[in-house]
Amino acid sequence: MVADLAHSWLICSAPVAAAQAAGRPLVALESTIIAHGMPYPENVRTAREVEALIRDLGAEPATIALIGGRIRIGLSDDELELLGRSGQAHKVSRRDLPVVLAGGGLGATTVAGTMICAALAGIEVFVTGGIGGVHRGAQETFDISADLQELAKTSVAVVCAGAKSILDIALTLEYL
Incomplete structure (x- = not known):
């Protein structure tokens, strides 16, 4: 791993650092889908497939997670396995970042958490299946969801299919 000189708590993988140095496009990916959204081993297999698709299109994937008190930008196969198997990863949004970092825990980033970390790493594009929104009965x-406020605060382009279908779509659109 290559550490950012200004922030020892933000570590980019060698492929991500090389892509940044060469000016190649980077695509941020969340890790909550790996730790909380799908069962093992489909979660890890899907994460690897998504990363391969991004590479095939000429960009470098940067799956983001918190491991050992560090924000990891770009994960190794072993780190993907850790997230997919552990069952102990915290779900990390804006409010959770300082606590999980300070505690040295394992954290899977939500849309909001991923946006923040991507911006810190200088990554301008983030791809996800769906964003959070206004929950039914809100x-x-x-x-x-903190995702909605993060869209207003953080300068990262989010490419997705829209708000997750389990939400109150009408209220989510009104909120946006």
Whole structure:
């Protein structure tokens, strides 16, 4: 791994660092889908397939996670396996980043968490299946994903299919 000289808590993999140095395109990927969204081994297999598709199109994938008190930008096969198998990864959004980093824990980044980490690493494009939004029943629970606020705060282009279908789509669109 190659450490960013300014931030020892932000570590880019050698392929990501090489792509940055060469001016090649980078694509950020979240890790929550690996740790929380799919069962093992489909989760790791899918992550590898998505990374291969991005490479085939000429860009370098940068799957993002928190491991051992560091933000990891670009994961090795062993790190993907760790996320996919552990069952112990924290789900990391904006509010969770400092706690998981300081505690040295294992964390899988949500859309919001990935956007923040990608911006810190200088990655301008992030691809995901769907963003969070306003949850059904939010009139009583006030359950609104941090993803929506992050879209307004963080300068990273998010390419996705839209808000996740389990959400209140009408209220999510109104909120946006």
